Amino acid sequence: MNKNRDTPIEISPETFRKIGYQLVDAVAHFLDTLPDKRVTPGESPQHLKKIIGHVSLPDQGRAPDELLAHAATLLFDHSLFNGHPKFLGYITSSAAPLGALADLLAATVNPNVGAQILSPMATAIEKQTVQWLAELIGVSPEYGGILVSGGNMANFTAFLAARTAKAPKNIKEEGISGASSKLIVYCSKTTHTWIEKASHLFGLGTHSIRWIPTDDAQKMDNALLEQAIQNDLQKGYQPIMVIGTAGDVSTGAVDDLEGIAAICKTYQLWFHVDGAYGIPAAISPAQKPLFKGIEEADSIALDPHKWLYCPLEAGCTLVKDPNHLIETFSSHPVYYNFSNKDEAVSQNYYEYGLQNSRGFRALKVWLTLQQVGRKGYIQLIEEDIQLAKLLFDLAKAHPELEAITHHLSITTLRYVPSERLRPTDQRETYLNTLNQALLNTLQQGGEVFLSNAIVAGKYCLRGCIVNFRTSKKDIEEIIDIIVREGKKMHQKLIS
Numbered sequence: 011m012n013k014n015r016d017t018p019i020e021i022s023p024e025t026f027r028k029i030g031y032q033l034v035d036a037v038a039h040f041l042d043t044l045p046d047k048r049v050t051p052g053e054s055p056q057h058l059k060k061i062i063g064h065v066s067l068p069d070q071g072r073a074p075d076e077l078l079a080h081a082a083t084l085l086f087d088h089s090l091f092n093g094h095p096k097f098l099g100y101i102t103s104s105a106a107p108l109g110a111l112a113d114l115l116a117a118t119v120n121p122n123v124g125a126q127i128l129s130p131m132a133t134a135i136e137k138q139t140v141q142w143l144a145e146l147i148g149v150s151p152e153y154g155g156i157l158v159s160g161g162n163m164a165n166f167t168a169f170l171a172a173r174t175a176k177a178p179k180n181i182k183e184e185g186i187s188g189a190s191s192k193l194i195v196y197c198s199k200t201t202h203t204w205i206e207k208a209s210h211l212f213g214l215g216t217h218s219i220r221w222i223p224t225d226d227a228q229k230m231d232n233a234l235l236e237q238a239i240q241n242d243l244q245k246g247y248q249p250i251m252v253i254g255t256a257g258d259v260s261t262g263a264v265d266d267l268e269g270i271a272a273i274c275k276t277y278q279l280w281f282h283v284d285g286a287y288g289i290p291a292a293i294s295p296a297q298k299p300l301f302k303g304i305e306e307a308d309s310i311a312l313d314p315h316k317w318l319y320c321p322l323e324a325g326c327t328l329v330k331d332p333n334h335l336i337e338t339f340s341s342h343p344v345y346y347n348f349s350n351k352d353e354a355v356s357q358n359y360y361e362y363g364l365q366n367s368r369g370f371r372a373l374k375v376w377l378t379l380q381q382v383g384r385k386g387y388i389q390l391i392e393e394d395i396q397l398a399k400l401l402f403d404l405a406k407a408h409p410e411l412e413a414i415t416h417h418l419s420i421t422t423l424r425y426v427p428s429e430r431l432r433p434t435d436q437r438e439t440y441l442n443t444l445n446q447a448l449l450n451t452l453q454q455g456g457e458v459f460l461s462n463a464i465v466a467g468k469y470c471l472r473g474c475i476v477n478f479r480t481s482k483k484d485i486e487e488i489i490d491i492i493v494r495e496g497k498k499m500h501q502k503l504i505s
């Protein structure tokens with residue numbers, strides 16, 4: 011601490027220790043009592059605005075102890091807790107508690123992981139983290155890459171590398187408009203919305219996406235994929251990449267990646283795998299065959315903040331030949347003195363992705379990977395899959411529930427009243443209305459948090475278990491809650 015300057019921002023070591031210990035005590039208590047809380051208080055934005063008050067930016071600073079204590083109360087009393095055992099919504103995992111401490115440490119040292127010289131140890135840790143993620147999913151440790159904020163960014167980073175590799179070589183100077191033929195990308199209809207954002211933002215336009223239909227098992231139909239590529243070639247378009255999904259966002263289905271890899275080889279296309287959610291399951295010997303073909307991928311997106319249970323934000327792009335990232339993102343402004351004589355071992359992450367200044371998100375991933383280890387991840391991921399299967403089986407056995415799909419750790423189901431419904435044409439419409447209303451009630455109720463999926467036109471409740479706190483008992487209780495609330499909602503709608 012600089013004793014020669016009195017500033018309104020520095021905190022004395024005594025105060026830091028005091029308020030830091032108080033916060034850690036509050037966090038430990040929060041984690042301990044999490045299962046007894048409601049998943050969400052379900053408060054309205056207006057109510058929350060009232061709680062934090064309509065005040066302007068304060069002129070005068072305030073003591074950090076009262077500020078921190080107040081912030082902790084606000085967050086512990088008025089948040090949705092994705093770390094709750096009955097949170098099965100979207101794909102947001104319970105976060106490893108070690109990650110919270112890692113973020114404290116990372117923010118304290120505050121390395122800028124854009125350049126090696128600014129972050130010597132943090133860069134070394136990020137490099138090892140990337141290499142371990144490649145090992146974890148079972149591809150060659152020669153894959154290189156970068157940590158990013160999440161799945162969208164991981165896929166964008168790969169998309170841009172593919173565009174550089176496959177578009178005309180003068181794309182950096184001429185842009186997409188310089189391409190003599192339209193660039194086309196291929197993905198299944200179930201692909202996450204990032205592909206629309208990427209096509210729009212990076213100049214191809216959404217009409218360049220070929221949405222390939224899926225089969226009954228929600229996998230991309232590879233015969234239709236090949237047909238679409240041939241049609242485009244005949245029209246004089248330029249196919250550049252195919253996106254295979256390893257765990258689709260709605261149902262968790264994994265495409266036939268080996269088949270897609272073969273098609274990409276035949277037509278010399280970039281093969282990208284969006285494994286943001288599902289690819290960590292490749293660590294399980296039982297699930298590994300499902301992911302055959304990933305070792306052929308030119309690029310892979312995966313999210314430690316999903317099924318590796320790291321706190322938000324942590325995504326990762328892996329690229330078979332990391333030089334594609336450098337060709338895409340590197341620049342050498344005169345004000346950067348980042349080159350290193352020892353180029354072979356130095357790595358400046360600003361050359362690997364969209365950011366220049368970068369935080370140390372690798373630390374929480376690096377520590378969690380070591381805390382859990384390969385065996386621990388196999389256990390956690392296989393248990394999550396078994397719990398999703400239990401949810402499916404219990405729904406299947408229940409007279410008022412219909413089990414729809416189960417892939418990896420995602421199950422879709424719906425409530426179907428036991429009494430006879432109206433004629434078939436109106437039945438599906440009514441069940442969709444009923445289940446949508448039921449989901450809204452459940453999400454606001456605070457007992458359980460599920461999300462939704464549309465499968466073959468059916469509005470489904472969707473449980474995604476990327477949650478090391480969820481138990482068999484939680485799943486059984488969730489079934490009871492769905493049925494209880496489903497009955498109530500049906501009575502309300504017909505009365």
Ligand SMILES: Cc1ncc(COP(=O)(O)O)c(C=O)c1O
Nearest residue numbers: 101160161162202258259286287
């Ligand atoms: C398959 C898939 N890809 C990409 C994403 C986007 O990830 P993020 O929300 O971290 O940007 C998701 C999110 O659920 C996903 O499931």
